[in-house]
Amino acid sequence: MSKPLSIPGLGTLTDGADLLSLDACSDGTFRVGRDGVERILTPADGRVEFVVFADRTLAYVKSALGYAAYYPVHPVQIERPVRAVLMDLDGTTVDSELFWVWMIEQTTASLLRRQSFRLEEADLPFVSGFSVSEHLQYCITKYCPDQTVEQARRYYFEHTRREMREILEGRGRADAFVPTPGLKDFLLALKADGIKIGVATSGLYEKAWPELVAAFRTMNLGDPAAFYDAIITAGYPLGHGSAGTLGELSPKPHPWLYAEVGRIGLGIPCEQRNHVIGIEDSGAGVCAIRLAGFPTIGMAGGNIIQSGTRPLCQHYCESLAEVLGIIRHSEVAS
Numbered sequence: 001m002s003k004p005l006s007i008p009g010l011g012t013l014t015d016g017a018d019l020l021s022l023d024a025c026s027d028g029t030f031r032v033g034r035d036g037v038e039r040i041l042t043p044a045d046g047r048v049e050f051v052v053f054a055d056r057t058l059a060y061v062k063s064a065l066g067y068a069a070y071y072p073v074h075p076v077q078i079e080r081p082v083r084a085v086l087m088d089l090d091g092t093t094v095d096s097e098l099f100w101v102w103m104i105e106q107t108t109a110s111l112l113r114r115q116s117f118r119l120e121e122a123d124l125p126f127v128s129g130f131s132v133s134e135h136l137q138y139c140i141t142k143y144c145p146d147q148t149v150e151q152a153r154r155y156y157f158e159h160t161r162r163e164m165r166e167i168l169e170g171r172g173r174a175d176a177f178v179p180t181p182g183l184k185d186f187l188l189a190l191k192a193d194g195i196k197i198g199v200a201t202s203g204l205y206e207k208a209w210p211e212l213v214a215a216f217r218t219m220n221l222g223d224p225a226a227f228y229d230a231i232i233t234a235g236y237p238l239g240h241g242s243a244g245t246l247g248e249l250s251p252k253p254h255p256w257l258y259a260e261v262g263r264i265g266l267g268i269p270c271e272q273r274n275h276v277i278g279i280e281d282s283g284a285g286v287c288a289i290r291l292a293g294f295p296t297i298g299m300a301g302g303n304i305i306q307s308g309t310r311p312l313c314q315h316y317c318e319s320l321a322e323v324l325g326i327i328r329h330s331e332v333a334s
Contacts, residue, residue, distance in 0.1 A: 002186050007041075009057040010050065010290075010312065011252075016046060017110045018308040025049050025060050027068060044308030045125070048253050048287045059291055064134040065149075067249045074293040078314060079274040082327050084229075085190055086294065089201035090128075091281040091302045093183060094211045097128050099176040100203075103160055108139045108314030110155040111147045126302060130284055131202055131234065131251035132156060142161055157237060177214040184219040186320040187227070195327070196231040197267075198261040202251035208233040230265025232257055253287035258294060279323060283307025297323055 006012050013019060019041040024031040030051045032040055041050045049060040050073065057073040090096045101119065104127045109117035119127065119139075126138040136152040167176055190197050201208045212224040212231070221227055234251060238244030250256045262276050263267050270293065278289030281302025286309040289296040298304045298313035299320075310316055317323045 006271060007050070007052055007057055008055055009075050010126075011075065013311040018311050019050075020044065020046075020308070022049060025044075025051060026062065027060065029060075029070075032056075042308075043283060044212075044306065045283050045288075045303075045306075047284060048291075059287070060252050061287070061291070063249070064130075064137045065249060068134075069254065071255060071291045073291065074273075076290065076293060076295045076314070077274055078277060078295045078326075080329065081275065082195055082277055083272065083275040084196040084198060084262065084268055085327065086200055086261055086276060086278040086289070088280045088282065088285045089199055089203060089208055089211060092279055092285075092299055093180060093199060094177050094215045095180055096177045096211055099163075099173065100207075102126055103156065103163070104135050104139060106159045107136065107152055107156040108143055110159070111144045111152055112141070113114060117143075125306065128282070131248050133206070133248045134251070150266065153237070154320040157239075160207060165205060167210045167214055177217045179219050180320065182320040183215070185222065186324055187221070189324055190327075193328070196229040196266050197227075198232065198265050199228055200232045200257040200261040200288075202234050202247075202257065204237055204247060205233040205235060206237075210299075230261050232261040232265055240254045252282070252284040253291065255288050255291035255293075258289050258292035262292065280304075283309040286312050299323070 004012050022040040022042055025040060026049065030037050030040060036053045037051055038054060039052045041052065041259030042048065047062060051060060059071045059073050060068065061071065062068050087093050105119045109115050125137045133149050136149055136156060140147050140149065140152060175232040187197065216222065216224045235245030258278055268276050273293045274295060276294045277297055278294045279297045279299060280286050280289055281299040281304065283303055285299055286296055286304060290312050295314045296312060298310060298316040300318045304310055315326055
């Protein structure tokens with residue numbers, strides 16, 4: 001796309017060159033020039049395909065595990081006053097990516113029975129930002145196709161549960177989970193302004209909770225559950241002899257985590273969604289916020305630019321202080 005386009009639901013895409021044109025959806029359901037389809041666009045990472053009609057747009061969210069879905073794309077704009085802020089956990093609230101990539105690496109090493117195994121630089125975009133099972137499926141496909149996701153999950157939870165116990169007990173890697181720069185001042189400023197704060201993460205509870213505890217311990221802010229107005233995680237993993245909860249097949253870029261924290265956790269009705277701002281540093285998260293119908297602020301430092309999802313953000317910021325300026329409407333960002 002060589003010039004800005006006005007896309008129903010997505011608005012005017014001034015950085016449209018980041019969206020690639022397709023002749024058809026990857027599942028074959030829609031094709032350009034048929035059934036009213038005017039164009040089909042996808043970000044560089046190819047995780048979501050936007051099917052554009054004259055008066056509406058559908059988003060096709062693909063799945064590495066075979067459960068894809070179509071969603072309507074709602075138009076968004078920031079409306080005042082801002083009533084709530086929804087934040088991603090990893091990368092936006094807590095610097096933790098290197099730790100979780102290490103866990104995927106350790107799991108793959110266990111599958112290969114080769115503890116010296118290391119992921120390659122080219123693997124990094126595929127082992128962060130999505131569900132655990134999708135990360136593991138990628139590694140299995142590339143490195144050990146004779147193994148299964150189920151076996152990988154067993155190793156993964158052995159490693160993570162050991163490390164989480166160590167961290168909650170004050171041991172473990174000291175650099176595993178640290179607050180992002182400016183987080184304490186940002187959270188306290190939102191509280192002072194009477195703005196509700198929610199966290200939504202594709203991480204399971206047993207992963208997310210130690211992250212929040214470690215970060216709040218560093219910031220001396222007490223109990224995260226008492227501070228936040230809502231915390232939504234991907235729930236609990238299915239295990240032998242115990243029930244799991246929905247989470248592995250509905251992670252970002254599906255909208256459900258953000259829809260849940262906004263509508264159920266914070267009680268914001270759908271018709272007031274534009275009074276809610278979502279903050280993300282990943283392409284999958286940006287798509288999840290947009291498909292949940294919330295205006296989106298992208299954060300530098302993640303993979304938004306690389307994923308090609310910058311055009312889906314209302315603003316793109318280098319710091320949480322810059323985000324606060326937008327929320328307070330005291331400065332303008334692009």
